[in-house]
Amino acid sequence: MSGQPTIIVLGDPAALTRAVAERFEEVVRAAGHEPVSIALSGGSTPKRLYETLAASPFRERIPWRRVEIFFGDERAVPPDHADSNWGMAKSALFDHVPARAHRMAADTGDAEAYERLVRERVRERQDGVPVLDLVLLGMGGDGHTASLFPGTEALKERARLVMMNPVPKLDTRRMTFTYPLINAARRVWIVVSGADKRPVLSKCLRGEGDYPDLPILGVDPRGGELVWWLDEAAAP
Numbered sequence: 001m002s003g004q005p006t007i008i009v010l011g012d013p014a015a016l017t018r019a020v021a022e023r024f025e026e027v028v029r030a031a032g033h034e035p036v037s038i039a040l041s042g043g044s045t046p047k048r049l050y051e052t053l054a055a056s057p058f059r060e061r062i063p064w065r066r067v068e069i070f071f072g073d074e075r076a077v078p079p080d081h082a083d084s085n086w087g088m089a090k091s092a093l094f095d096h097v098p099a100r101a102h103r104m105a106a107d108t109g110d111a112e113a114y115e116r117l118v119r120e121r122v123r124e125r126q127d128g129v130p131v132l133d134l135v136l137l138g139m140g141g142d143g144h145t146a147s148l149f150p151g152t153e154a155l156k157e158r159a160r161l162v163m164m165n166p167v168p169k170l171d172t173r174r175m176t177f178t179y180p181l182i183n184a185a186r187r188v189w190i191v192v193s194g195a196d197k198r199p200v201l202s203k204c205l206r207g208e209g210d211y212p213d214l215p216i217l218g219v220d221p222r223g224g225e226l227v228w229w230l231d232e233a234a235a236p
């Protein structure tokens with residue numbers, strides 16, 4: 001890893017969510033009048049975070065009009081489908097705050113269009129790659145993150161920043177950021193909660209596993225910070 005990751009452990013899921021929300025507020029406010037580009041992750045863990053950010057005091061305190069929301073991955077379903085990350089984040093967060101959100105239309109399969117959008121909206125570059133202010137990630141029990149699953153094609157991609165990734169174990173394709181875009185970010189936060197994640201987290205944090213068997217280990221922001229936000233149940 002480029003820099004040493006920071007590991008922050010909170011007592012329980014509520015404390016974890018609150019701590020991430022407070023740091024999120026600090027990051028957005030520290031940007032002053034500059035727009036803040038944030039990529040959200042899907043799944044169940046971040047839903048609580050998004051609901052917390054959409055409620056008091058964060059709804060009022062965060063200058064949401066400066067926040068521009070992207071998605072790190074999306075399932076190949078319409079936005080109103082139960083599995084849609086957009087649908088989850090819309091109802092949990094951006095139906096309640098005036099942030100601008102850009103849907104990742106994985107149901108169309110047009111990853112190039114989403115890459116063009118990110119390049120157009122995020123002006124700062126690192127070696128030609130847009131520098132997002134914050135990429136929020138989760139981690140699956142198999143060590144996947146975003147839709148970078150073990151043994152899948154997207155793990156090897158170093159040119160395209162967004163792509164459709166066939167996921168045989170799920171018998172589907174998903175649209176996902178690739179490592180070059182994730183690893184160019186100014187901040188990458190991996191939020192992991194629950195005892196079910198402890199075995200794989202132990203492998204990751206104790207160096208007992210290796211990439212690409214554990215895709216989360218390919219997350220290594222070159223010039224940015226990497227923070228693991230954990231609750232005690234998940235922490236090794």
Ligand code: 6PG
Pocket residue numbers: 041042043044045046073074075085137138139140144145146147
């Ligand atoms: C998705 C996510 C995915 C998620 C992990 C963890 O679209 O599902 O982006 O990478 O972060 O699967 O999900 P949980 O938080 O639900 O365990």
